[in-house]
Amino acid sequence: MSRRNQLRIIGGTHRSRLVTFPEHDGLRPTGDRVRETLFNWLQMSIVGAHCLDLFAGSGVLGFEALSRGAASVTLLDSDAKVIANLRKNSEQLGFDKARIEHIDTSNWLTQSSHDGLFDIAFLDPPFADEILYETCRLLQQSGALKAGAKVYLEHERPLAEEKLPIEWETIKKKSAGKVHFGLFLANHEAVNAGSNSGINPGILK
Secondary structure, X not given: OOHHHEEEOOOOOOOOOEEEOOOOOOOOOOXXXXXXXXXXXXXOOOOOOEXXXXXXXXXXXXXXXXXXXXXXXXXXXXXXXXXXXXXXXXXXXXOOOEEEEEOOHHHHHHHOOOOOOEEEEEEOOOHHHOOXXXXXXXXXXXXXXXXXXXXXXXXXXXXXXXXXOOOOEEEEEEEEOOEEEEEEEOXXXXXXXXXXXXXXXXXXX
């Protein structure tokens, strides 16, 4: 495995541990600089969170989340070679709270029952596939997100907020080189309703 096919976890219990990944069209792991920014944004929310990585690829976002205290991570990918590598890395890292599923993301979102399981979702599909906004729509419709869930998006072009579900609200947006990324609050109207009624929605952990 060449060095260009390796990344290091940058924080938490597994800091500096290596994550390897195979050569694969469209596999584009989130780099250290962007990952550091993302997990700084999530530092008050990640501990104890149930996370969903919709296009897992290298798995580095999910593994970083577990290293930093997430309660569980579900990692999805449609490629058998990628899935085998995810399982190998998970075993070597000792992450028994990683659930790895060999399935197409759109099928998982439309064919399964999820019941608001997830606090955080990572969504960074291959840039060439042009499926970011359609996947956002399916994710919102799936019922997989809790009220106040946080959704991370990554794209090669500036994120178009008008194409996102109306139930989402921007928390942060930034760019690094050719990568544009942001964090969004899902189902924010339900969160606001809970706050107004005196119910603690628990979006900041």
